Amino acid sequence: MTLLIVSLLTWPASQALAQVAGYTGCGGVTSPPVSNPAYEQTVLALVNAQRASNGGLPPLKRVDPLDQAARYHAIDMAQDRYFYHNTYDRNPSRQLVEICNTSQRLETYYTGWVAMGENIAGGQESPQEAVVGWMGSSGHRANILSTNAYEVGVGYYPGGTYGTVWVLDFGRRENVYPLVINREDEAVTSRDVNLYIYGEGTWSEMRLRNDSDPWNAWQPFQKEVSWTLQDLSGERTVWVELRQGTRTLTSSDTIRYTGSATNLTTVNIYLPGIFR
Numbered sequence: 256m257t258l259l260i261v262s263l264l265t266w267p268a269s270q271a272l273a274q275v276a277g278y279t280g281c282g283g284v285t286s287p288p289v290s291n292p293a294y295e296q297t298v299l300a301l302v303n304a305q306r307a308s309n310g311g312l313p314p315l316k317r318v319d320p321l322d323q324a325a326r327y328h329a330i331d332m333a334q335d336r337y338f339y340h341n342t343y344d345r346n347p348s349r350q351l352v353e354i355c356n357t358s359q360r361l362e363t364y365y366t367g368w369v370a371m372g373e374n375i376a377g378g379q380e381s382p383q384e385a386v387v388g389w390m391g392s393s394g395h396r397a398n399i400l401s402t403n404a405y406e407v408g409v410g411y412y413p414g415g416t417y418g419t420v421w422v423l424d425f426g427r428r429e430n431v432y433p434l435v436i437n438r439e440d441e442a443v444t445s446r447d448v449n450l451y452i453y454g455e456g457t458w459s460e461m462r463l464r465n466d467s468d469p470w471n472a473w474q475p476f477q478k479e480v481s482w483t484l485q486d487l488s489g490e491r492t493v494w495v496e497l498r499q500g501t502r503t504l505t506s507s508d509t510i511r512y513t514g515s516a517t518n519l520t521t522v523n524i525y526l527p528g529i530f531r
Contacts (some may be wrong), residue, residue, distance in 0.1 A: 278327070278330055278331050278334050278335075279344050279354075280342075280344070280354060281342055281354050281355035281359055281360050281363060282324065282327050282328075282331075282342065282355075282359075282360040282361070282363040282364060283327075283363035283364070284323075284327050285323075286323065287323055287326035287327045287330055287410075288326070288330075289326065290326075290329075290411055290412050290413055291411050291413070294381075294382050294411045295322075295409040295410070295411055296409075296441050297382035297383075298382040298385060298386060298409045298411070298421070298423070299315075299317055299407065299409055299439060300438075300439075300440070301382060301383065301386040302315065302386060302399055302407065302423070303315060303438045303439055304438075305386065305390060305399055305400070306399065306400060307438065309400050310400075312400060312402065313435070313451050313453065313478070314435045314438040314439050314451055315404060315405065315406060315407040315425070315435075315439065316405060316406050316407070316433035316434075316435045316439060316453075316508070317406070317407055317408065317409070317439055318406045318407070318408060318426075318433075319408075320364040320365040320366075320408065321361075321364070321365055321406055321407060321408025321424040321425075321426055322408040322409060322410070323364050323408070324360065324361050324363075324364040324365055324408055324410075324424050325408040325409055325410030325422040325423065325424045326408075326410035326411075326412070326422070327360075327364075327410070328342070328360065328373075328375070328410060328422045328424075329410035329411060329412035329420040329421065329422045330410075330412050330414075330420075331343075332375070332377075332412075332415055332420050332422075333412045333413075333414035333415030333416075333420050334414075334415075335351070336415055336416050337351055338375065338377055338415075338416065338417070338420075340356075340357040340373055340375065341353055341354075341355065341356050341357055341360075342354045342355050342356075342357075342359075342360045357371075357373060358371060361373075361424060361426070365424070365426055365428070366428075367428045367429050367430075367431075368426050368427065368428050368429075369427055369428065369429050370401075370403040370404060370425075370426060370427040371424070371425065371426045371427075372398040372401065372403075372404065372424075372425040372426075373398070373422065373423065373424050373425065374389050374395045374398050374399070374421075374422070374423040374425075375420070375421065375422050375423075376388055376389065376420075376421040377415065377416070377417035377418075377419065377420050377421070378417035378418060378419060379419055379421060380419065382411075382421075385421045386399075389423070398423070398425055399423075401425065403425075403427060404425040404426060404427055405426070405427045405428075405431065405432075405433050405453050406425070406426050406427060406428070406431070406433060407423060407424065407425050407426075408423070408424040408426075409422070409423060410422035410423075410424070430504065431506075432452070432453040432454035432457070432458070432497060432504060432506055433452075433453050433506055433508070434450060434451070434452050434453075434493060434494075434495045434506045434507055434508045435450070435451045435452075435453075435508055436448050436449075436450060436482075436493055436508045436509075436510045437449055437510060438451070439508075440510060441510070441511065442510065442511040442512070442513050443484075443510055443511070443512055443513070443514075444512075444513050444514045445514060446483050446484040446485075446486065446512065446514060447481065447482075447483055447484075448481075448482050448483070448484060448493075448510070449479065449480070449481060449482070450463075450479065450480040450481075450482050450493060450495075450508075451478060451479055452476075452477070452478055452479075452480065452495055452497075452506070453478070453506075454476065454478075454497055454504075455476065455478045457497075457499065458476045458497040458498060458499050458504075459475070459476055459498065459499050459500075460473050460474065460475060460476060460497070460498040460499070461473070461474060461475075461476050461477070461495055461496065461497050461498065462474065462495070462496050462498075463480070463482065463493065463494065463495050463496075464493075464494045465484060465485040465491065465492070465493060465494075466485050466491065466492050468485065470494075470496065473498065476497070484510070484512050485512075486516050487512070487516050488512055488513060488514060488515065488516050489511065489512065490509055490510075490511055490512075491509065491510055491511070491512045492507050492508070492509045493507060493508055493509075493510075494506070494507045495507070
């Protein structure tokens with residue numbers, strides 16, 4: 256099996272062609288299809304685990320613009336059978352024609368960036384194999400462990416010359432300071448979670464809240480906080496408001512709580528004539 260891994264550092268600053276309508280030009284396709292959400296989530300978890308085990312680096316926040324950029328590029332590379340960071344189409348003679356460079360493609364999804372990077376891989380059969388390969392290559396490892404990135408997107412597509420295509424897009428945007436719950440786990444069974452808040456050295460105070468609850472009191476900024484989610488199963492959101500002088504900024508993250516709510520109200524309903 257042929258395994259390829261290629262990294263792009265910009266810090267800062269199956270089978271026949273899989274024909275997918277609209278995959279020409281320089282990105283910008285809205286909501287590219289998700290081929291395997293479990294694979295994408297596993298890649299994210301493995302990347303954040305690598306960051307934790309290499310100097311305790313903070314977790315990357317998964318964001319939709321970078322997810323869309325990564326998925327688009329994975330599908331486009333498979334469709335047009337190429338393996339580069341820049342974007343290509345094939346002309347009627349089936350020759351590759353470069354359409355735009357990497358930053359131009361990413362900007363169709365991810366605006367206001369101050370740092371970007373990208374890893375791509377082809378032929379790996381599992382998320383574990385893809386991440387192990389990246390960590391074994393200096394350029395890819397540098398992207399995964401970069402402190403310039405705050406955010407990440409993941410793309411996977413089963414197709415193309417090598418059978419699978421994997422894309423990691425990294426970034427940081429001006430005036431965006433993510434909050435990350437439990438190192439970006441998809442779901443938790445316990446209400447007790449850990450928060451990581453970007454912005455150390457920029458913000459002096461912060462306050463937190465669950466969902467639409469009232470804010471707690473202002474407190475000195477802390478990048479890591481133990482927190483308890485609201486006692487309701489389902490999607491839970493934690494908010495942070497950051498303050499430095501008169502300047503404020505709000506950020507949030509959402510996680511699925513799959514535990515049982517403990518504070519439930521029981522209602523007895525009487526329906527005449529119905530017995531079960």
